[in-house]
Amino acid sequence: GIQVEQSPPDLILQEGANSTLRCNFSDSVNNLQWFHQNPWGQLINLFYIPSGTKQNGRLSATTVATERYSLLYISSSQTTDSGVYFCAVFDYKLSFGAGTTVTVRA
């Protein structure tokens, strides 16, 4: 199956800082999603982005399918951005990376 690697594994930010999370995948995909798992365990859809660039408020994402990677940008981070960010790609199932744990300090 498809391998999904996320980096960095952990990220500590000061409130207001910007950051970039990376997701590499081992094969071509037709579906790539970014999720935020909040401290209560909820998996929240951030982006459905098989290719191209999308923006939603302070978050944006870019997927370069031909080079098999996706980036998630967090700008002007807030404490509510803390949690684990997952990238997931679909072959016959949604395969998740190990996640990036983001801690935003006030």
Added chain:
Amino acid sequence: DSGVTQTPKHLITATGQRVTLRCSPRSGDLSVYWYQQSLDQGLQFLIQYYNGEERAKGNILERFSAQQFPDLHSELNLSSLELGDSALYFCASSVENSLAANTGELFFGEGSRLTVL
């Protein structure tokens, strides 16, 4: 709110017992997926149903089984529970699925947190 409903939210039981987790997909979604999230294994795919039929199987133990009913809700049955089955169990749904390639976005419920004592 993703529109996917899971019950119960929390469940505490003893080893050897059997539990049933329930999932109602988003209105109009035909595909249901079950995932297990444990501390040491991350998010693992268990099984998928599409319009009542099993479509794909992942790392699902033989002690576990699932089904999707005509009204499209799904149940995950966990039996002969062991301490290691303690985890967060997620259900997700999507509107479409093809055997070749899924292009539908998956939406996850809030999960059922199972604790086996």
